[in-house]
Amino acid sequence: MSKQRPSRRAFLGLAGAAAASSLHPAARAQTTGAIRDLGDTPSDYGRPSPFEDSKRWSRAPDATASSSNTPLADLEGIVTPSGLHFERHHTGVPAIDPDTHRLTIHGLVDRPLVFTMDDLVRMSSVSRFHFIECSGNSAREWSPAGAPNVQLSHGLASCSEWTGVLLADLLDEVGVKAEASWIVAEGADAGLMSRSVPLERALDDVMIAYGQNGEAVRPEQGYPLRLLVPGCEGSISVKWLRRIEVAHMPSMARDETSKYTDLLPDGKARQFTLVMDAKSVITRPSGEQKLDRPGFFEIRGLAWSGRGTISRVEVSTDGGRSWTDAEIEGPRHAKAFTRFRSPWRWDGGRHLLMSRATDDTGYVQPTLAALLEARGRSTIYHNNRIKAWEVRESGEVTNAEA
Protein backbone atom coordinates (compact mmCIF):
# COMPACT_ATOMS: atom_id res chain seq x y z
CA MET A 1 0.00 0.00 0.00
CA SER A 2 1.48 3.29 -1.05
CA LYS A 3 1.95 6.02 1.49
CA GLN A 4 -0.63 8.73 1.11
CA ARG A 5 0.65 12.27 0.64
CA PRO A 6 -0.91 14.80 2.94
CA SER A 7 -2.96 17.37 1.09
CA ARG A 8 -0.83 20.40 0.29
CA ARG A 9 -3.74 22.76 0.45
CA ALA A 10 -5.04 21.65 3.79
CA PHE A 11 -3.34 23.45 6.65
CA LEU A 12 -0.55 24.33 4.28
CA GLY A 13 2.61 24.87 6.26
CA LEU A 14 5.46 27.21 5.32
CA ALA A 15 7.67 24.26 4.50
CA GLY A 16 5.31 23.22 1.72
CA ALA A 17 5.28 26.67 0.14
CA ALA A 18 9.06 26.91 0.27
CA ALA A 19 9.45 23.56 -1.44
CA ALA A 20 7.06 24.62 -4.18
CA SER A 21 8.84 27.92 -4.79
CA SER A 22 12.16 26.22 -5.37
CA LEU A 23 10.59 24.18 -8.15
CA HIS A 24 8.67 26.62 -10.29
CA PRO A 25 9.36 30.25 -11.39
CA ALA A 26 5.67 31.16 -11.19
CA ALA A 27 5.58 30.02 -7.60
CA ARG A 28 8.53 32.25 -6.82
CA ALA A 29 6.71 35.17 -8.39
CA GLN A 30 3.59 34.40 -6.35
CA THR A 31 5.46 34.68 -3.12
CA THR A 32 6.58 38.22 -3.98
CA GLY A 33 3.46 39.53 -5.68
CA ALA A 34 2.15 39.91 -9.19
CA ILE A 35 3.39 37.85 -12.10
CA ARG A 36 4.68 40.29 -14.79
CA ASP A 37 5.44 37.65 -17.46
CA LEU A 38 2.67 37.14 -19.99
CA GLY A 39 0.68 34.04 -19.24
CA ASP A 40 -0.66 31.13 -21.21
CA THR A 41 -3.05 31.40 -24.14
CA PRO A 42 -6.59 29.92 -23.99
CA SER A 43 -6.87 26.16 -24.03
CA ASP A 44 -9.45 23.83 -25.53
CA TYR A 45 -10.04 21.94 -22.30
CA GLY A 46 -8.74 23.37 -19.04
CA ARG A 47 -6.83 21.45 -16.45
CA PRO A 48 -6.19 22.03 -12.73
CA SER A 49 -3.28 24.30 -11.82
CA PRO A 50 0.08 22.53 -11.99
CA PHE A 51 0.42 23.33 -8.30
CA GLU A 52 -2.51 21.05 -7.54
CA ASP A 53 -1.86 17.35 -7.20
CA SER A 54 -5.17 15.77 -6.27
CA LYS A 55 -5.25 12.20 -7.44
CA ARG A 56 -7.35 9.10 -7.18
CA TRP A 57 -5.62 6.25 -5.38
CA SER A 58 -5.90 2.68 -6.63
CA ARG A 59 -5.20 -0.48 -4.70
CA ALA A 60 -4.34 -2.24 -7.97
CA PRO A 61 -3.58 0.34 -10.68
CA ASP A 62 -2.54 -2.23 -13.29
CA ALA A 63 -5.54 -4.55 -12.89
CA THR A 64 -8.80 -4.47 -14.87
CA ALA A 65 -10.71 -5.79 -11.87
CA SER A 66 -9.90 -2.82 -9.69
CA SER A 67 -11.01 0.35 -8.01
CA SER A 68 -9.73 3.81 -7.17
CA ASN A 69 -10.60 6.16 -4.33
CA THR A 70 -11.60 9.82 -4.36
CA PRO A 71 -9.25 12.20 -2.45
CA LEU A 72 -12.06 13.52 -0.26
CA ALA A 73 -9.72 15.62 1.89
CA ASP A 74 -8.83 17.77 -1.14
CA LEU A 75 -12.42 18.59 -2.09
CA GLU A 76 -14.67 21.52 -1.21
CA GLY A 77 -18.45 21.76 -1.46
CA ILE A 78 -20.51 18.75 -2.49
CA VAL A 79 -19.48 17.98 -6.07
CA THR A 80 -16.73 15.52 -6.87
CA PRO A 81 -14.82 16.61 -9.99
CA SER A 82 -15.58 14.01 -12.65
CA GLY A 83 -11.94 13.08 -13.05
CA LEU A 84 -11.69 12.32 -9.33
CA HIS A 85 -14.92 10.30 -9.03
CA PHE A 86 -14.11 6.92 -7.51
CA GLU A 87 -13.93 3.92 -9.82
CA ARG A 88 -14.94 0.32 -9.43
CA HIS A 89 -14.99 -1.97 -12.41
CA HIS A 90 -14.74 -5.71 -12.73
CA THR A 91 -13.47 -6.09 -16.30
CA GLY A 92 -11.89 -2.76 -17.15
CA VAL A 93 -13.24 0.44 -18.73
CA PRO A 94 -14.66 -0.18 -22.20
CA ALA A 95 -14.35 2.40 -25.00
CA ILE A 96 -17.86 2.77 -26.43
CA ASP A 97 -18.85 4.79 -29.51
CA PRO A 98 -22.12 6.55 -28.63
CA ASP A 99 -23.21 6.47 -32.28
CA THR A 100 -23.35 2.69 -32.23
CA HIS A 101 -24.46 2.25 -28.61
CA ARG A 102 -28.02 0.99 -28.07
CA LEU A 103 -30.23 0.50 -25.03
CA THR A 104 -32.68 -2.38 -25.46
CA ILE A 105 -35.65 -2.64 -23.09
CA HIS A 106 -37.55 -5.90 -23.35
CA GLY A 107 -39.03 -8.76 -21.33
CA LEU A 108 -42.44 -8.36 -19.70
CA VAL A 109 -43.38 -5.32 -21.76
CA ASP A 110 -46.07 -4.49 -24.31
CA ARG A 111 -43.54 -3.46 -26.94
CA PRO A 112 -39.79 -3.98 -26.69
CA LEU A 113 -37.86 -0.93 -27.83
CA VAL A 114 -34.31 -0.08 -28.82
CA PHE A 115 -33.08 3.43 -28.04
CA THR A 116 -30.18 5.27 -29.62
CA MET A 117 -28.34 7.93 -27.65
CA ASP A 118 -30.10 10.54 -29.81
CA ASP A 119 -33.48 9.08 -28.82
CA LEU A 120 -32.59 9.29 -25.14
CA VAL A 121 -31.23 12.84 -25.29
CA ARG A 122 -34.45 13.95 -27.05
CA MET A 123 -36.61 12.72 -24.16
CA SER A 124 -37.63 14.79 -21.14
CA SER A 125 -34.60 15.10 -18.88
CA VAL A 126 -33.78 15.69 -15.22
CA SER A 127 -30.57 16.88 -13.51
CA ARG A 128 -30.07 15.77 -9.93
CA PHE A 129 -27.26 15.68 -7.38
CA HIS A 130 -26.68 12.19 -6.05
CA PHE A 131 -23.85 10.41 -4.31
CA ILE A 132 -22.68 7.00 -5.38
CA GLU A 133 -21.03 4.87 -2.73
CA CYS A 134 -19.59 1.40 -3.14
CA SER A 135 -21.08 -0.80 -0.44
CA GLY A 136 -17.52 -1.95 0.24
CA ASN A 137 -16.53 1.60 1.13
CA SER A 138 -14.97 1.77 4.61
CA ALA A 139 -14.45 -2.01 4.68
CA ARG A 140 -11.19 -1.38 6.52
CA GLU A 141 -13.17 0.40 9.20
CA TRP A 142 -14.54 -2.91 10.51
CA SER A 143 -11.20 -3.16 12.27
CA PRO A 144 -10.78 -0.81 15.22
CA ALA A 145 -7.46 0.15 13.63
CA GLY A 146 -9.14 1.66 10.58
CA ALA A 147 -7.51 3.36 7.61
CA PRO A 148 -4.89 6.11 8.02
CA ASN A 149 -6.55 8.76 5.84
CA VAL A 150 -9.98 9.68 4.52
CA GLN A 151 -9.17 8.74 0.93
CA LEU A 152 -8.60 5.17 2.05
CA SER A 153 -11.31 5.07 4.69
CA HIS A 154 -14.17 6.74 2.78
CA GLY A 155 -12.95 7.38 -0.79
CA LEU A 156 -15.21 4.86 -2.52
CA ALA A 157 -17.92 7.52 -2.43
CA SER A 158 -18.39 10.52 -4.71
CA CYS A 159 -21.15 12.94 -5.66
CA SER A 160 -22.09 14.38 -9.04
CA GLU A 161 -24.86 16.24 -10.76
CA TRP A 162 -26.31 13.56 -13.03
CA THR A 163 -28.43 14.33 -16.08
CA GLY A 164 -30.59 11.85 -17.92
CA VAL A 165 -33.99 10.28 -18.34
CA LEU A 166 -36.14 8.88 -15.56
CA LEU A 167 -36.39 5.14 -15.98
CA ALA A 168 -40.13 5.45 -15.23
CA ASP A 169 -40.52 7.45 -18.44
CA LEU A 170 -38.70 4.79 -20.47
CA LEU A 171 -40.81 2.06 -18.90
CA ASP A 172 -43.92 4.02 -19.93
CA GLU A 173 -42.66 3.89 -23.50
CA VAL A 174 -42.41 0.10 -23.49
CA GLY A 175 -45.46 -0.52 -21.27
CA VAL A 176 -44.74 -2.75 -18.25
CA LYS A 177 -46.94 -5.85 -17.96
CA ALA A 178 -48.89 -6.45 -14.76
CA GLU A 179 -46.90 -9.57 -13.78
CA ALA A 180 -43.56 -7.70 -13.76
CA SER A 181 -41.86 -7.11 -10.40
CA TRP A 182 -38.15 -6.56 -11.14
CA ILE A 183 -35.87 -5.19 -13.82
CA VAL A 184 -32.48 -6.66 -14.68
CA ALA A 185 -29.86 -4.20 -15.95
CA GLU A 186 -26.83 -5.25 -18.01
CA GLY A 187 -23.67 -3.37 -18.91
CA ALA A 188 -21.63 -3.46 -22.10
CA ASP A 189 -18.34 -4.14 -20.32
CA ALA A 190 -16.44 -7.33 -21.10
CA GLY A 191 -18.10 -9.20 -18.23
CA LEU A 192 -21.65 -7.95 -18.98
CA MET A 193 -22.04 -6.75 -15.37
CA SER A 194 -25.62 -7.32 -14.27
CA ARG A 195 -27.85 -6.45 -11.32
CA SER A 196 -31.56 -6.72 -10.51
CA VAL A 197 -33.60 -3.75 -9.25
CA PRO A 198 -37.07 -4.02 -7.66
CA LEU A 199 -39.64 -2.55 -10.05
CA GLU A 200 -41.09 -0.33 -7.33
CA ARG A 201 -37.69 1.34 -6.90
CA ALA A 202 -37.08 1.43 -10.66
CA LEU A 203 -40.30 3.45 -11.05
CA ASP A 204 -39.36 5.85 -8.26
CA ASP A 205 -36.27 8.00 -8.81
CA VAL A 206 -33.99 5.76 -10.87
CA MET A 207 -32.28 7.54 -13.76
CA ILE A 208 -30.61 6.55 -17.00
CA ALA A 209 -27.78 9.08 -16.95
CA TYR A 210 -25.77 10.40 -19.88
CA GLY A 211 -24.56 13.61 -18.19
CA GLN A 212 -22.22 14.13 -15.25
CA ASN A 213 -21.33 17.55 -13.86
CA GLY A 214 -22.36 19.35 -17.02
CA GLU A 215 -20.61 17.15 -19.56
CA ALA A 216 -20.92 13.59 -20.81
CA VAL A 217 -20.61 10.82 -18.23
CA ARG A 218 -16.95 9.88 -17.94
CA PRO A 219 -15.82 6.51 -19.37
CA GLU A 220 -14.97 5.24 -15.88
CA GLN A 221 -18.52 6.10 -14.79
CA GLY A 222 -20.27 4.38 -17.69
CA TYR A 223 -19.96 6.45 -20.87
CA PRO A 224 -22.18 6.88 -22.75
CA LEU A 225 -24.98 5.66 -20.48
CA ARG A 226 -25.38 4.35 -16.97
CA LEU A 227 -28.10 3.31 -14.61
CA LEU A 228 -28.29 5.49 -11.51
CA VAL A 229 -30.17 4.11 -8.51
CA PRO A 230 -30.03 7.00 -6.03
CA GLY A 231 -29.06 6.20 -2.47
CA CYS A 232 -28.22 2.58 -3.20
CA GLU A 233 -24.97 0.63 -3.21
CA GLY A 234 -22.90 1.62 -6.22
CA SER A 235 -22.74 -1.73 -7.97
CA ILE A 236 -26.47 -1.64 -8.73
CA SER A 237 -26.00 1.51 -10.80
CA VAL A 238 -24.87 -0.54 -13.78
CA LYS A 239 -22.43 1.32 -16.02
CA TRP A 240 -22.20 1.18 -19.83
CA LEU A 241 -25.89 0.27 -19.74
CA ARG A 242 -26.96 -1.69 -22.82
CA ARG A 243 -30.01 -3.74 -21.84
CA ILE A 244 -32.88 -3.74 -19.38
CA GLU A 245 -35.02 -6.85 -19.06
CA VAL A 246 -38.34 -6.41 -17.27
CA ALA A 247 -38.85 -9.59 -15.29
CA HIS A 248 -40.98 -11.61 -12.87
CA MET A 249 -38.13 -12.17 -10.39
CA PRO A 250 -34.57 -11.05 -9.73
CA SER A 251 -31.96 -12.89 -11.76
CA MET A 252 -30.00 -13.67 -8.58
CA ALA A 253 -26.89 -12.47 -10.43
CA ARG A 254 -23.47 -13.26 -9.02
CA ASP A 255 -23.14 -9.71 -7.72
CA GLU A 256 -26.37 -9.96 -5.70
CA THR A 257 -25.75 -13.43 -4.24
CA SER A 258 -22.07 -14.35 -4.02
CA LYS A 259 -21.07 -10.71 -3.54
CA TYR A 260 -22.81 -7.69 -1.99
CA THR A 261 -24.68 -9.85 0.54
CA ASP A 262 -24.02 -9.44 4.24
CA LEU A 263 -23.19 -12.55 6.27
CA LEU A 264 -24.53 -12.45 9.83
CA PRO A 265 -23.29 -14.41 12.87
CA ASP A 266 -26.01 -17.08 12.52
CA GLY A 267 -24.75 -17.98 9.04
CA LYS A 268 -27.66 -16.31 7.25
CA ALA A 269 -26.86 -13.48 4.87
CA ARG A 270 -28.89 -10.37 4.23
CA GLN A 271 -29.65 -9.98 0.54
CA PHE A 272 -30.64 -6.92 -1.51
CA THR A 273 -29.34 -4.59 1.18
CA LEU A 274 -29.46 -1.83 -1.36
CA VAL A 275 -29.78 1.37 0.65
CA MET A 276 -26.68 3.09 1.96
CA ASP A 277 -27.40 4.24 5.51
CA ALA A 278 -26.57 7.72 6.81
CA LYS A 279 -22.87 8.39 7.18
CA SER A 280 -20.49 11.26 7.72
CA VAL A 281 -16.78 11.86 7.97
CA ILE A 282 -14.55 14.79 8.81
CA THR A 283 -12.35 15.53 5.81
CA ARG A 284 -10.27 18.19 7.55
CA PRO A 285 -8.54 17.87 9.83
CA SER A 286 -8.18 14.24 8.81
CA GLY A 287 -5.55 11.54 8.80
CA GLU A 288 -2.04 12.41 7.56
CA GLN A 289 -2.69 16.16 7.62
CA LYS A 290 -0.77 18.40 10.00
CA LEU A 291 -1.96 21.46 11.93
CA ASP A 292 0.91 23.95 11.70
CA ARG A 293 0.14 25.88 14.90
CA PRO A 294 -2.64 26.32 17.46
CA GLY A 295 -5.51 28.67 16.70
CA PHE A 296 -8.57 28.76 14.49
CA PHE A 297 -9.52 25.90 12.21
CA GLU A 298 -12.78 25.06 10.52
CA ILE A 299 -13.70 21.42 10.93
CA ARG A 300 -15.20 20.36 7.59
CA GLY A 301 -16.72 17.20 6.36
CA LEU A 302 -19.30 15.39 4.28
CA ALA A 303 -22.52 13.63 5.25
CA TRP A 304 -24.95 11.63 3.15
CA SER A 305 -27.86 9.24 3.45
CA GLY A 306 -29.40 6.82 0.98
CA ARG A 307 -32.77 7.28 2.66
CA GLY A 308 -33.19 11.02 2.18
CA THR A 309 -31.68 14.31 3.29
CA ILE A 310 -29.23 14.97 6.09
CA SER A 311 -31.07 16.77 8.85
CA ARG A 312 -28.27 17.15 11.37
CA VAL A 313 -24.54 16.64 11.80
CA GLU A 314 -22.92 16.82 15.20
CA VAL A 315 -19.20 17.24 15.81
CA SER A 316 -17.18 16.22 18.84
CA THR A 317 -13.63 17.29 19.64
CA ASP A 318 -13.38 15.18 22.79
CA GLY A 319 -13.95 11.66 21.52
CA GLY A 320 -17.74 11.75 21.79
CA ARG A 321 -18.12 13.01 25.37
CA SER A 322 -19.77 16.19 24.13
CA TRP A 323 -21.30 17.08 20.78
CA THR A 324 -22.19 20.36 19.09
CA ASP A 325 -24.31 20.88 15.98
CA ALA A 326 -22.30 21.59 12.88
CA GLU A 327 -23.50 24.18 10.40
CA ILE A 328 -25.13 22.92 7.22
CA GLU A 329 -25.22 25.92 4.96
CA GLY A 330 -26.54 23.88 2.05
CA PRO A 331 -27.30 22.86 -0.57
CA ARG A 332 -29.03 19.95 1.09
CA HIS A 333 -30.20 17.50 -1.58
CA ALA A 334 -31.73 14.09 -0.93
CA LYS A 335 -29.32 11.20 -1.43
CA ALA A 336 -26.44 13.58 -2.06
CA PHE A 337 -23.28 14.72 -0.32
CA THR A 338 -24.06 17.44 2.21
CA ARG A 339 -21.26 19.69 3.46
CA PHE A 340 -20.96 20.46 7.15
CA ARG A 341 -18.70 22.94 8.90
CA SER A 342 -17.87 23.70 12.49
CA PRO A 343 -15.50 26.40 13.83
CA TRP A 344 -12.84 25.14 16.21
CA ARG A 345 -9.98 26.73 18.10
CA TRP A 346 -7.18 24.22 18.57
CA ASP A 347 -5.48 24.71 21.95
CA GLY A 348 -2.44 22.66 20.98
CA GLY A 349 -3.56 19.65 23.01
CA ARG A 350 -4.59 16.12 22.02
CA HIS A 351 -8.12 15.86 20.66
CA LEU A 352 -10.33 13.17 19.15
CA LEU A 353 -12.48 14.59 16.34
CA MET A 354 -15.69 12.80 15.37
CA SER A 355 -18.84 13.53 13.37
CA ARG A 356 -22.28 11.95 13.63
CA ALA A 357 -25.01 12.32 10.99
CA THR A 358 -28.78 12.09 11.37
CA ASP A 359 -31.08 11.86 8.34
CA ASP A 360 -34.68 12.96 7.88
CA THR A 361 -35.98 9.50 8.81
CA GLY A 362 -34.45 10.05 12.28
CA TYR A 363 -31.72 7.45 11.70
CA VAL A 364 -28.53 8.26 13.60
CA GLN A 365 -25.09 7.16 12.37
CA PRO A 366 -23.93 4.34 14.66
CA THR A 367 -20.66 3.54 16.38
CA LEU A 368 -18.49 0.61 15.31
CA ALA A 369 -19.48 -1.16 18.52
CA ALA A 370 -23.18 -0.84 17.67
CA LEU A 371 -22.62 -2.20 14.15
CA LEU A 372 -20.57 -5.14 15.43
CA GLU A 373 -23.21 -5.85 18.07
CA ALA A 374 -25.95 -5.93 15.41
CA ARG A 375 -24.07 -7.71 12.61
CA GLY A 376 -20.98 -9.50 13.84
CA ARG A 377 -17.63 -9.36 12.06
CA SER A 378 -18.30 -10.98 8.68
CA THR A 379 -20.61 -8.59 6.84
CA ILE A 380 -17.83 -6.76 4.89
CA TYR A 381 -20.23 -4.23 3.32
CA HIS A 382 -22.27 -1.27 4.58
CA ASN A 383 -19.91 0.08 7.21
CA ASN A 384 -21.18 3.54 8.18
CA ARG A 385 -19.61 3.78 11.61
CA ILE A 386 -18.59 7.02 13.28
CA LYS A 387 -14.97 7.73 12.38
CA ALA A 388 -12.52 9.38 14.75
CA TRP A 389 -9.33 11.28 13.95
CA GLU A 390 -6.71 11.98 16.59
CA VAL A 391 -5.06 15.40 16.65
CA ARG A 392 -1.74 15.05 18.49
CA GLU A 393 0.13 17.75 20.36
CA SER A 394 2.60 17.79 17.47
CA GLY A 395 -0.25 18.81 15.16
CA GLU A 396 -0.13 15.51 13.34
CA VAL A 397 -3.53 13.98 12.57
CA THR A 398 -3.85 10.20 12.60
CA ASN A 399 -6.52 7.57 12.61
CA ALA A 400 -7.86 7.05 16.12
CA GLU A 401 -8.54 3.50 17.19
CA ALA A 402 -12.25 2.99 17.77
Add this chain to the structure above:
Amino acid sequence: MPRRSWRPTFALLFVSGVVFAAESERTGLGSEPTAEELGAAGYTVFPDGKGLPAGSGTVSEGRAVYQQFCAACHGRNAEGDEAAALVGGRDSLTSGRPRKTVESYWPYATTLWDYIRRSMPYESPGSLNDDEIYAVVAHLLHLGGVVGEDAVLDQESLPRVEMPNREGFVSDDRPDTD
Protein backbone atom coordinates in the same frame (compact mmCIF):
# COMPACT_ATOMS: atom_id res chain seq x y z
CA MET B 1 -38.73 13.25 -4.62
CA PRO B 2 -41.89 13.10 -6.77
CA ARG B 3 -43.16 9.58 -7.20
CA ARG B 4 -44.06 8.82 -10.78
CA SER B 5 -47.37 7.26 -11.59
CA TRP B 6 -46.26 3.77 -12.35
CA ARG B 7 -48.39 2.80 -15.25
CA PRO B 8 -49.93 5.92 -16.77
CA THR B 9 -50.31 4.06 -20.07
CA PHE B 10 -53.26 2.28 -18.48
CA ALA B 11 -54.67 5.37 -16.82
CA LEU B 12 -57.78 6.73 -18.44
CA LEU B 13 -58.60 10.42 -18.32
CA PHE B 14 -62.26 11.38 -18.41
CA VAL B 15 -62.63 14.89 -19.78
CA SER B 16 -66.01 16.31 -20.86
CA GLY B 17 -67.35 12.85 -21.41
CA VAL B 18 -64.56 12.01 -23.87
CA VAL B 19 -62.15 9.22 -22.96
CA PHE B 20 -58.50 9.84 -23.70
CA ALA B 21 -55.97 7.12 -23.15
CA ALA B 22 -52.78 8.46 -21.60
CA GLU B 23 -51.08 6.35 -24.25
CA SER B 24 -50.72 9.56 -26.24
CA GLU B 25 -48.19 10.84 -23.66
CA ARG B 26 -45.62 8.42 -24.99
CA THR B 27 -42.93 10.10 -27.04
CA GLY B 28 -42.83 7.35 -29.61
CA LEU B 29 -39.03 7.53 -29.50
CA GLY B 30 -37.08 4.30 -29.79
CA SER B 31 -37.63 1.67 -32.45
CA GLU B 32 -39.21 -1.76 -32.26
CA PRO B 33 -36.58 -4.44 -32.80
CA THR B 34 -37.10 -7.38 -35.13
CA ALA B 35 -37.15 -10.79 -33.45
CA GLU B 36 -33.63 -11.32 -34.79
CA GLU B 37 -32.35 -8.06 -33.35
CA LEU B 38 -33.99 -8.85 -30.03
CA GLY B 39 -32.35 -12.27 -29.96
CA ALA B 40 -28.97 -10.67 -30.57
CA ALA B 41 -29.47 -8.12 -27.79
CA GLY B 42 -28.78 -10.75 -25.14
CA TYR B 43 -30.61 -12.45 -22.33
CA THR B 44 -30.69 -13.16 -18.62
CA VAL B 45 -30.85 -16.55 -16.92
CA PHE B 46 -33.28 -16.71 -13.98
CA PRO B 47 -33.44 -19.11 -11.01
CA ASP B 48 -36.53 -20.82 -12.43
CA GLY B 49 -34.62 -21.64 -15.59
CA LYS B 50 -36.11 -18.94 -17.77
CA GLY B 51 -33.52 -17.87 -20.28
CA LEU B 52 -31.50 -21.09 -20.21
CA PRO B 53 -30.78 -22.20 -23.77
CA ALA B 54 -30.90 -25.70 -25.25
CA GLY B 55 -27.83 -27.86 -24.89
CA SER B 56 -26.38 -30.04 -22.16
CA GLY B 57 -23.16 -31.07 -20.49
CA THR B 58 -21.81 -33.87 -18.31
CA VAL B 59 -19.40 -33.95 -15.40
CA SER B 60 -16.69 -35.66 -17.40
CA GLU B 61 -16.99 -33.24 -20.30
CA GLY B 62 -16.82 -30.42 -17.80
CA ARG B 63 -13.61 -31.74 -16.27
CA ALA B 64 -11.83 -31.23 -19.60
CA VAL B 65 -13.33 -27.76 -20.11
CA TYR B 66 -12.33 -26.79 -16.57
CA GLN B 67 -8.74 -27.95 -16.92
CA GLN B 68 -8.35 -26.09 -20.21
CA PHE B 69 -10.00 -22.78 -19.35
CA CYS B 70 -10.39 -22.43 -15.58
CA ALA B 71 -7.76 -24.37 -13.62
CA ALA B 72 -4.92 -21.91 -14.24
CA CYS B 73 -6.63 -19.27 -12.08
CA HIS B 74 -9.04 -21.22 -9.85
CA GLY B 75 -6.70 -24.14 -9.09
CA ARG B 76 -6.62 -27.70 -10.35
CA ASN B 77 -9.46 -28.78 -8.07
CA ALA B 78 -11.22 -25.41 -7.86
CA GLU B 79 -9.64 -24.91 -4.47
CA GLY B 80 -8.69 -21.35 -5.39
CA ASP B 81 -5.44 -19.80 -6.53
CA GLU B 82 -5.09 -16.40 -8.19
CA ALA B 83 -8.88 -16.44 -8.47
CA ALA B 84 -11.46 -17.45 -5.89
CA ALA B 85 -12.01 -20.91 -4.46
CA LEU B 86 -15.16 -22.41 -5.96
CA VAL B 87 -15.62 -25.42 -3.67
CA GLY B 88 -15.25 -26.18 0.02
CA GLY B 89 -16.21 -24.08 2.98
CA ARG B 90 -19.42 -25.79 4.01
CA ASP B 91 -20.14 -25.20 7.68
CA SER B 92 -17.67 -22.29 7.70
CA LEU B 93 -20.27 -19.53 7.49
CA THR B 94 -20.73 -19.24 11.25
CA SER B 95 -17.06 -19.81 12.06
CA GLY B 96 -15.85 -16.23 12.05
CA ARG B 97 -13.62 -17.25 9.15
CA PRO B 98 -16.26 -17.86 6.50
CA ARG B 99 -15.19 -19.39 3.18
CA LYS B 100 -17.85 -18.28 0.74
CA THR B 101 -17.68 -20.52 -2.33
CA VAL B 102 -20.15 -21.72 -4.95
CA GLU B 103 -20.54 -24.87 -2.86
CA SER B 104 -20.91 -23.22 0.54
CA TYR B 105 -22.66 -19.95 -0.29
CA TRP B 106 -24.28 -19.60 -3.72
CA PRO B 107 -28.07 -20.14 -3.43
CA TYR B 108 -28.82 -20.95 -7.10
CA ALA B 109 -27.00 -23.14 -9.63
CA THR B 110 -28.46 -21.01 -12.42
CA THR B 111 -26.34 -18.09 -11.16
CA LEU B 112 -23.20 -20.08 -11.92
CA TRP B 113 -24.36 -20.70 -15.49
CA ASP B 114 -25.33 -17.02 -15.93
CA TYR B 115 -22.07 -15.73 -14.51
CA ILE B 116 -19.83 -18.04 -16.54
CA ARG B 117 -21.69 -17.06 -19.71
CA ARG B 118 -21.26 -13.36 -18.90
CA SER B 119 -17.85 -13.10 -17.45
CA MET B 120 -15.71 -16.23 -17.77
CA PRO B 121 -13.04 -17.13 -18.69
CA TYR B 122 -11.85 -13.79 -17.39
CA GLU B 123 -9.52 -13.07 -20.31
CA SER B 124 -11.98 -14.21 -22.99
CA PRO B 125 -15.55 -13.98 -21.74
CA GLY B 126 -18.13 -15.34 -24.14
CA SER B 127 -15.76 -17.90 -25.66
CA LEU B 128 -17.42 -21.01 -24.17
CA ASN B 129 -20.41 -22.46 -26.00
CA ASP B 130 -23.62 -23.42 -24.21
CA ASP B 131 -22.73 -27.13 -23.97
CA GLU B 132 -19.35 -26.26 -22.46
CA ILE B 133 -21.00 -24.01 -19.89
CA TYR B 134 -23.47 -26.74 -18.87
CA ALA B 135 -20.54 -29.15 -18.65
CA VAL B 136 -18.26 -26.98 -16.54
CA VAL B 137 -21.14 -26.15 -14.22
CA ALA B 138 -21.77 -29.91 -13.85
CA HIS B 139 -18.10 -30.49 -13.06
CA LEU B 140 -17.96 -27.72 -10.43
CA LEU B 141 -21.18 -28.87 -8.76
CA HIS B 142 -19.81 -32.40 -8.71
CA LEU B 143 -16.51 -31.22 -7.18
CA GLY B 144 -18.62 -29.49 -4.54
CA GLY B 145 -20.58 -32.65 -3.81
CA VAL B 146 -23.82 -31.09 -5.04
CA VAL B 147 -24.50 -33.43 -7.99
CA GLY B 148 -23.38 -36.99 -8.74
CA GLU B 149 -20.69 -38.22 -11.11
CA ASP B 150 -23.33 -39.13 -13.70
CA ALA B 151 -25.15 -35.76 -13.68
CA VAL B 152 -26.24 -34.30 -16.99
CA LEU B 153 -27.21 -30.66 -16.81
CA ASP B 154 -29.55 -28.92 -19.23
CA GLN B 155 -32.32 -26.34 -19.17
CA GLU B 156 -34.60 -28.79 -17.32
CA SER B 157 -32.23 -30.23 -14.74
CA LEU B 158 -30.07 -27.21 -13.85
CA PRO B 159 -32.85 -25.14 -12.18
CA ARG B 160 -33.79 -28.21 -10.11
CA VAL B 161 -30.33 -28.50 -8.52
CA GLU B 162 -30.70 -27.83 -4.79
CA MET B 163 -27.75 -25.75 -3.62
CA PRO B 164 -26.58 -26.37 -0.04
CA ASN B 165 -27.08 -22.72 1.00
CA ARG B 166 -30.41 -22.27 -0.81
CA GLU B 167 -32.13 -21.18 2.43
CA GLY B 168 -29.19 -19.09 3.60
CA PHE B 169 -30.48 -15.64 2.67
CA VAL B 170 -32.82 -13.25 4.44
CA SER B 171 -34.27 -9.91 3.40
CA ASP B 172 -32.93 -6.54 4.45
CA ASP B 173 -34.15 -5.77 7.96
CA ARG B 174 -32.15 -2.63 8.57
CA PRO B 175 -32.06 -0.24 10.33
CA ASP B 176 -30.58 -2.55 12.93
CA THR B 177 -28.81 -0.07 15.21
CA ASP B 178 -30.42 2.32 17.66
